[in-house]
Amino acid sequence: MAERLDDIKGMRSLDPSGLLDQLNAFPDQLEWSRGKAMPDLSGASKVVICGIGGSAIAGDVLIDLLSPSISMPLLVSRDVVLPGFADQDTLVIVASYSGNTAESLDQYHDAMRRGCRVAAVTSGGKLEELAIKNSQPMVKVPGGNQPRASLGYLLGSLALVLQRAGLGKLHDELLASVPSLRSFLDTLAPDVPSTRNQAKRIAKAMSGRVPAIYAPRSVRSVALRWQGQVNENAKMVAFSGEIPEMDHNQLVGWLEGGTGCMCRPVLLMPSEMRPTVRRMAEVTLQMLNERGLDPVFVTLPGDDLLKNVLQGIALGDMASYYLAVLKGVDPAPVTPIKEFKARISQ
Structure with missing residues (x-):
């Protein structure tokens, strides 16, 4: 397996659409939002980010990063309707990379019916048309990528909208983090051998298994991102959950039913945790070790929450890509999702 992961020519042959380059562009995509115009959006009493799949994960990341410091309610809605509390004092940010996602468009129309304040982040499609028609603030990001490979564009743009809405200075902090993120990604590049490449080692540890990826609530978005990337890039079943929630249910399944199954627990740990949560994780x-379940333990890179999250996402992205290489599959296509969307449109 190690030889396959260090065969750069063979790796590229599996990836004709260049998904690897899109994943490696994460820091550049964040940088893209620097200097983009956005009017003052202050005055809302609550914020809802609407999205699904690759367009929603950016909202999850922002909630993890902002939750410790904001007093305003902020949540991600993956539904087709807004939460009942959404009203004229709510800022609704509709995020759809394609601009044509059915769930996001339904929530857009729900926001309009309720008189909510609306902003949009998209690369085009119907959402762009609606935002222009209704003179609503919009960040139009570059198109042409897979939504999951456009996280930097979505994350930077949503952070800009939230900053203009008065929710901290996270957009500035994200931009300041770009150099360290870029340096970290260099350590995970294909030309870095498996012996010195953390993402390749993690891919080998998860290969042939069903990863169940857990993280404390403070970085739950990282575990969710890892799950989604393993699902879509490596075409593998994977699940995610939170510590300590899993200790009150899933732990029983692992300890009394996990031996001999094809699943493998993966624990992602940030550099800082509250003492109670740290003890629970330990x-x-x-x-898990005492029962011989051989968990994969990953200390998230970086020395603060922002670096833990951004570099942790990059680590999972690259590990999922190397998993696809180990399986010998093209990481880019998501044929079942396309089939699903075609069927619901009939």
Whole structure:
């Protein structure tokens, strides 16, 4: 397996659409939002980010990063209708990379019916048309990528909208983090051998198994991102969950039913945790090891929450890509999703 991961020519042959380059462009995509115009959006009492799939994960990331410091309610809605509290004092940010996502468009129309304030982040499609027609603030990001490979565009743009709405200075902080993120990604590049490449080692540890990826609530978006990338890039079943929630249900399944199954727990740990959560994570790891379940333990790179999240996402993205290489599959196509969308449109 190590030889396959270090065969750069063979790796490129599996990836004719260049998904690897799109994943490696994560820092550049964040940088793209620098200097983009956005009017003052202050005055809302609550914010809802609407999206699904690759367009929603950016909202999850922002909530993880902003939750410790904001007093305003902020949530991600993956539904077709807004939460009942959404009203004229709510800023609704509709994020759809394609601009044609059915769920996001339904929520857009729901926001309009309720008189909410609306902003949009998209590369085009019907959402762009609606935002222009209704003179609503919009960030139009570059198109042509897979939505999941456009996280930097979506993350930077949503952070800009939130900053203009008065929710901290996270957009500025994201831009300041770009150099360290770029340097970290260099350590995960295909030309870095498996012996020194953390993403390749993690891919080998998850290969042939069903990863169940857990993280404390403070970085739950990282575990969710890892799951989605393993699902879509490596074409593998994977699940995600939170510590300590899993200690009150899934732990029983692992300890009393996990031996001999094809699943493997993966624990992602940030550099900082509250003492109670840290102790719970340590005991969880101990119990999994004692039962011979061989958990993959990953200390998220970086020395603060922002670096943990951004570099942790980059690590998972590259690990999922190397998993696809180990399987010998093209990481880019998502044929079942296309089939699903075609069927619901009939």
